[in-house]
Amino acid sequence: MQYTWKIGGEAGFGIMTTGLLFSKIAARRDHYIFDFVEYPSLIRGGHNAYEVNVSDEPVSSLKRDIDVLVCLNKETFDLHKKRCISQAKIIFDPEVFTPEGDIIPIPVPFTAILKELQGQVIMKNTIALGASLAILGADLSELNSIFEKQFAKKGEAVVSLNQQFAQKGYDAVMNANKEHVISVLGKKETGKKLVINGNEAFSYGAVAADCRFYCAYPMTPASTVLTTLAAWGKKTGMVVRHAEDEIAVINSAIGASFAGARSSVGSSGGGFALMVEAISMSGITEIPIVVFLSQRPGPATGMPTWTEQGELLFAIHGGHGEFPKIILAPGDHKEMIELTLKAFDLADIYQVPVIVLSDMLLSEAHMSIQYDEIQGEVNKYVPNRGKLIASADETYKRYLLTDDGISPRLVPGESKTYYQSNSYEHLEDGHTTESDTERIKQVDKRALKMQKYMSDHFVAPTIIGDINSAQTVFVGWGSTKGVASEAIKQATELGKKAAYIHFSYMYPLDKNKIKTLISDSSKKYILVENNSEGQLGKLLQMEIGVSFEHKILRYDGRALTREQFIEKI
Amino acid sequence: MSTLQDFTGYKPTWCPGCGNWGIGMALKMAFVEMGMMPSSVMISFGIGCSGNMNDFINAYAMHGLHGRAIATAVGMKLANHKMPVCAVVGDGDCYGEGGNHFLHACRGNHDIKVIIHDNRVYGLTTGQVSPMAEKGQKSKSTPSGIIETPVDPLALAITQGATFVAQTFAGDTKHMVETLKKAFVHTGFAIVNVLQPCVTFEKKNTYAYYMQHVYKLDAAYDPTNKMQALAKAFEIHEEKYPLGVIYQAPRKAYHEEAVADITTPLISQTRFQDFNNLVEEFI
Numbered sequence: 001m002q003y004t005w006k007i008g009g010e011a012g013f014g015i016m017t018t019g020l021l022f023s024k025i026a027a028r029r030d031h032y033i034f035d036f037v038e039y040p041s042l043i044r045g046g047h048n049a050y051e052v053n054v055s056d057e058p059v060s061s062l063k064r065d066i067d068v069l070v071c072l073n074k075e076t077f078d079l080h081k082k083r084c085i086s087q088a089k090i091i092f093d094p095e096v097f098t099p100e101g102d103i104i105p106i107p108v109p110f111t112a113i114l115k116e117l118q119g120q121v122i123m124k125n126t127i128a129l130g131a132s133l134a135i136l137g138a139d140l141s142e143l144n145s146i147f148e149k150q151f152a153k154k155g156e157a158v159v160s161l162n163q164q165f166a167q168k169g170y171d172a173v174m175n176a177n178k179e180h181v182i183s184v185l186g187k188k189e190t191g192k193k194l195v196i197n198g199n200e201a202f203s204y205g206a207v208a209a210d211c212r213f214y215c216a217y218p219m220t221p222a223s224t225v226l227t228t229l230a231a232w233g234k235k236t237g238m239v240v241r242h243a244e245d246e247i248a249v250i251n252s253a254i255g256a257s258f259a260g261a262r263s264s265v266g267s268s269g270g271g272f273a274l275m276v277e278a279i280s281m282s283g284i285t286e287i288p289i290v291v292f293l294s295q296r297p298g299p300a301t302g303m304p305t306w307t308e309q310g311e312l313l314f315a316i317h318g319g320h321g322e323f324p325k326i327i328l329a330p331g332d333h334k335e336m337i338e339l340t341l342k343a344f345d346l347a348d349i350y351q352v353p354v355i356v357l358s359d360m361l362l363s364e365a366h367m368s369i370q371y372d373e374i375q376g377e378v379n380k381y382v383p384n385r386g387k388l389i390a391s392a393d394e395t396y397k398r399y400l401l402t403d404d405g406i407s408p409r410l411v412p413g414e415s416k417t418y419y420q421s422n423s424y425e426h427l428e429d430g431h432t433t434e435s436d437t438e439r440i441k442q443v444d445k446r447a448l449k450m451q452k453y454m455s456d457h458f459v460a461p462t463i464i465g466d467i468n469s470a471q472t473v474f475v476g477w478g479s480t481k482g483v484a485s486e487a488i489k490q491a492t493e494l495g496k497k498a499a500y501i502h503f504s505y506m507y508p509l510d511k512n513k514i515k516t517l518i519s520d521s522s523k524k525y526i527l528v529e530n531n532s533e534g535q536l537g538k539l540l541q542m543e544i545g546v547s548f549e550h551k552i553l554r555y556d557g558r559a560l561t562r563e564q565f566i567e568k569i
Numbered sequence: 570m571s572t573l574q575d576f577t578g579y580k581p582t583w584c585p586g587c588g589n590w591g592i593g594m595a596l597k598m599a600f601v602e603m604g605m606m607p608s609s610v611m612i613s614f615g616i617g618c619s620g621n622m623n624d625f626i627n628a629y630a631m632h633g634l635h636g637r638a639i640a641t642a643v644g645m646k647l648a649n650h651k652m653p654v655c656a657v658v659g660d661g662d663c664y665g666e667g668g669n670h671f672l673h674a675c676r677g678n679h680d681i682k683v684i685i686h687d688n689r690v691y692g693l694t695t696g697q698v699s700p701m702a703e704k705g706q707k708s709k710s711t712p713s714g715i716i717e718t719p720v721d722p723l724a725l726a727i728t729q730g731a732t733f734v735a736q737t738f739a740g741d742t743k744h745m746v747e748t749l750k751k752a753f754v755h756t757g758f759a760i761v762n763v764l765q766p767c768v769t770f771e772k773k774n775t776y777a778y779y780m781q782h783v784y785k786l787d788a789a790y791d792p793t794n795k796m797q798a799l800a801k802a803f804e805i806h807e808e809k810y811p812l813g814v815i816y817q818a819p820r821k822a823y824h825e826e827a828v829a830d831i832t833t834p835l836i837s838q839t840r841f842q843d844f845n846n847l848v849e850e851f852i
Contacts, residue, residue: 247670
């Protein structure tokens with residue numbers, strides 16, 4: 001069963017912290033969650049909302065209906081009542097407004113409690129959490145222990161005060177509305193779960209991958225990679241640098257990579273736009289770099305705090321001139337960790353830029369994942385640095401022509417030799433050249449690397465659902481996986497025959513492994529993307545020669561929903 | 570011990586008489602006199618006539634992007650702070666395209682040595698004005714004369730936090746060598762602005778012009794006096810060019826605060842593997 005709790009209120013009053021606490025409590029009580037936040041690009045004012053979908057089974061998207069809505073102001077009810085189920089439970093402050101309609105009102109005297117305990121407005125969140133846990137059949141044990149840890153440094157009095165607010169909210173429900181309590185958050189024992197968002201998953205993967213240098217300039221929705229890695233810096237030893245602009249960001253990271261450190265950068269589309277000249281340099285100098293690109297609706301400043309998959313083709317074509325690069329687009333949080341580990345290896349093995357595509361939805365939504373599912377993978381991971389070498393003799397050539405196009409890459413400092421990495425076209429030894437024959441040799445050498453990638457590392461799209469029986473086959477990429485998986489599950493339960501083909505290895509593409517997947521004339525293929533142009537569709541047209549007659553394209557800044565899939569089957 | 574020959578790469582393609590020849594020779598001489606080897610230094614080259622030195626001098630080097638040599642050098646230093654790092658750049662490269670990086674590298678006091686070939690023109694693109702051109706200078710890109718006034722690089726560096734600011738002249742090899750050596754001994758962001766005639770595209774700032782307008786700071790000059798250093802920097806407006814270390818101050822270099830374990834270069838540190846420690850905050 002899936003059950004949606006949502007809280008809303010004025011921006012700047014702790015909604016995001018409260019929502020995340022709710023998710024963590026649900027996960028601590030061994031339920032699975034998927035959550036997402038709605039907020040304007042403001043610090044104060046405007047409407048904030050946080051929605052958590054709680055489930056007995058792994059869950060990877062939000063659902064259509066809201067079961068419990070916590071309204072810290074009237075606007076919350078007005079904005080979200082249309083998504084509430086019949087007899088949805090509405091938690092509200094009777095001193096502020098009274099909700100009407102086909103609902104179960106759960107009044108909680110927020111204002112009165114604040115007065116009684118002389119609390120600040122922000123404590124409404126704590127009251128709301130207490131009330132929410134009560135109505136969903138949980139006790140306050142997890143919340144109380146979180147307070148003990150969170151406020152340990154501030155002393156017993158602060159811990160106790162927070163606990164009192166939560167208790168007041170809890171009691172308000174239990175005293176007056178006990179008959180409406182539903183056992184959603186009963187405690188189970190299914191193993192430790194992490195509540196992690198996509199940016200944290202990338203950060204965690206980067207540390208596990210032994211990335212030693214991360215450089216960025218803040219840009220929503222990529223900024224929290226910078227802040228997460230910076231917060232960990234003292235522990236991990238990673239040098240995390242907030243540089244003056246995105247151009248400095250990537251050139252510094254390429255400098256660090258040249259010197260031998262695994263290096264990475266991150267931004268959203270606007271910052272990425274400033275980086276593309278250096279991505280091209282990474283291509284010709286053959287210096288590895290991992291670029292985290294979290295998309296948001298563009299063009300230009302666009303809608304900073306909303307979601308879109310609008311930069312697939314930009315990522316693929318980012319960088320002037322012709323050079324190989326690899327684009328990966330993880331579909332969910334677990335895949336984000338796996339593909340981040342892979343991205344650092346691929347950058348080193350092929351000495352190319354590797355772009356990891358995320359978007360606002362994947363970057364900021366939290367998902368619960370079983371810790372043991374990733375712990376093993378991370379612990380057994382050993383960085384594969386490809387042909388990176390620590391010593392060489394006088395005959396060393398940085399751009400040596402080899403059978404696979406990949407030349408040994410020497411860490412600067414070996415005393416027997418030296419070399420230059422050159423952004424000009426160069427000879428095998430790195431010196432600048434304008435020779436026609438040498439030019440062809442180096443262009444071909446760089447291109448050759450991707451032939452090896454195709455045979456050794458390219459992974460064909462994954463299939464969700466039974467493709468053999470499916471009449472309708474959806475085709476998508478990146479964060480669409482979450483909602484598509486849920487939609488296919490739901491469709492199957494409804495007796496409908498559908499499947500989903502998911503792309504994570506976006507570029508380059510192996511034509512032979514893909515064409516057969518989308519060429520059964522008895523099936524209806526539907527392209528599904530969170531953009532207006534159908535960029536994967538264009539890519540497949542260009543690379544594979546297939547085109548899509550049917551499309552679901554969403555570009556209002558909101559995430560795709562299961563219902564958009566279901567109604568097309 | 571190294572020799573000049575160890576550092577000597579391809580034969581330069583610079584114009585006969587270009588100041589770059591002297592700067593290239595002085596840099597090699599400074600390396601040799603400091604006992605360095607081509608394998609013991611990292612150089613980040615910008616793009617321009619100055620950056621073309623990449624093929625003429627031997628070292629672990631990157632010939633990167635126009636304007637970005639300082640940014641690249643910042644990364645090199647943080648990854649391996651045991652190796653000296655320098656950036657070889659032009660005035661258009663460093664004060665124009667790369668102006669933002671210059672400004673912030675001063676603030677950060679990154680331990681890199683920036684050698685600016687200040688010839689007041691864009692030589693490689695055939696003579697357009699650089700940010701160092703005098704107001705009114707005519708060029709292909711400014712046929713009616715440049716409207717902007719020039720950058721004052723020394724004053725800019727001093728006010729933005731550089732801890733070593735020096736000026737020297739491409740016509741005085743001995744002075745260049747001594748100044749470069751002082752820059753390499755300094756820990757922190759060091760700029761050496763080299764006054765360099767462009768014999769092909771710049772007709773005013775010739776060797777003869779500089780001979781008349783440069784002078785060496787005497788032994789009594791105190792480079793730690795910031796206001797006095799600024800006064801020296803401002804002499805550019807009177808067409809007077811002091812040569813020597815104009816300003817020097819002690820301050821921790823960026824890597825000394827950014828690299829957690831300063832005893833070991835970042836690239837040689839033990840891999841962090843306590844992943845359980847990190848996931849606690851996700852529970």
